[in-house]
Amino acid sequence: MTTTTLAPVSPGARLTPVVVSVARRLCTLVVSLVILSGVVFLALRVAPGDPARNVAGISATGPQVEQIRRSLGLDQPLWSQYTGYLSGLVHGDLGTSFSTNQPVRALIAQRLPITVSLAGVSLLLIVVASVVLGLASIALTRRLGRRWERSFTAVTGLVASIPDYVVGTYLVLLLAVTTRVLPAGGNASAAAFVLPALALALRPIALLTRIVRTEGLAAFDEDYLRVARSKWLPNRILYLRHLLPNVITGSLTIAGLLFGSMLGGTIIIESLFAWPGLGNAVVTAVLNRDYPTVQGIVLVLGAGVIVINTLVDVVLGILDPKSLVGRS
Known part of the structure; x- marks a missing residue:
């Protein structure tokens, strides 16, 4: 009987489909x-x-x-x-502003970190809150059943349907005008991040929490969780060590996709909260018919969305090469 020996595959050959x-x-x-x-x-x-x-x-x-x-x-x-x-x-030239006669690149370099800081805080809030609320909802669903499921679906569906600017307006009226516990605008302090970050994050949190809950409940039917449950592990270990790693990947994927719509919402939210970022600048440029400034800012925001979505694909491809090659 003849034995056939398979030649080892070089690392370059394995990486070729991913590189392509x-x-x-x-x-x-x-x-x-x-x-x-x-x-x-x-x-x-x-x-x-x-x-x-x-x-x-x-x-x-x-x-x-x-x-x-x-x-x-x-x-x-x-x-x-x-x-x-x-x-x-x-050649890296975004033109010169019609209104200020200054290079658009300088304006973007000045305002981009301010927008990125707000978007970064909002994204962190989205991921942390949705994972925590999603895991809590899984535990409540398994304990209370249909009664909790109907309430959860109704509340998250309602929150996800409210536009960002409506959320921001009511947050200003409640927490800045009525109670005066938070500043209504600007970025002079850390407290100024709270209202615009909440306004940007609330809808994505509702959407992502539902996804985490759905994926988590489906994971309970998998063999690895059945084995973990058969060992009578504490809920803390069961949820954090066995369930969380299997729902966080999908959550990060959706968070990356939601980041695009969140950047679009930044334009309105920055105007509402007088946030001195790119969103506020592009509104002023549109009103002044400042073509180069609008074109430069929209290109930067659009490139940010595309690059982030691409990075999400690449990171998932590193974790699971079949997913990257399969979508190519």
């Missing part, structure tokens, strides 16, 4: 950014209003407005303006 999958995601990232820049570019120029008139002021004469339009390059064809903008992006 990551390369495809990077190509998708570049294409998505180009499409995003084109959509923003056209949307701003189709919208009514004259940025040259805004820069010149209402008292400027027609020739003065035309001179400013030429200096801003707005007299050129759209395709010429867009190719010039893309050429600047390749």
Whole structure:
């Protein structure tokens, strides 16, 4: 009888499908950014209003407005303006603000850390609160059954349906205006993070808590948890050591996807709470028809969403290479 010996697979051969999958995601990232820049570019120029008139002021004469339009390059064809903008992006130039005559890159460098700090606090709050509430809901569901399940579904469904700006408005009225326990706006202190972070995180917490609860209840039917339960382990060990590691991966995946919608909500929340970040800056730029500033900020926010989602895919691919290769 002949025995066949299989040749060992080199580490490079094992990594090749993962590398290809990551390369495809990077190509998708570049294409998505180009499409995003084109959509923003056209949307701003189709919208009514004259940025040259805004820069010149209402008292400027027609020739003065035309001179400013030429200096801003707005007299050129759209395709010429867009190719010039893309050429600047390749060289790291996001343009110059029409309103302040300052580089857009400098404005973003100043305001991006402020937005990231708010988004980071909100994301941390989402992950911690949803995992804790999800595990608690699993325990209550197993103890109380349908009675708790109906209440949980109703409450989380209601919270998840309330828009961020409505949540933020009521938080300001309750905790800043009525009771005055927290500041209503700005970022001068650590307490100023509480209201905007809650406004951003409340809806995602409700959604992610439901997902954690569903995945956790399904995991109780798996063999490894049946074995752990047969050993009569304390609930603390059962939930934290055996159940938590199996629900945290899916929770982090959904949290990464929710981060995109949370960045979109940052624009409204920053305006509501006078938070001096990118969201507040882009609202001001839209009102002033400041094309380069709007384009630069939207590109940065959009790139952040795409990059974070890509990183989530890559991290999950490292933990489970089949999931990364399978979606390529």
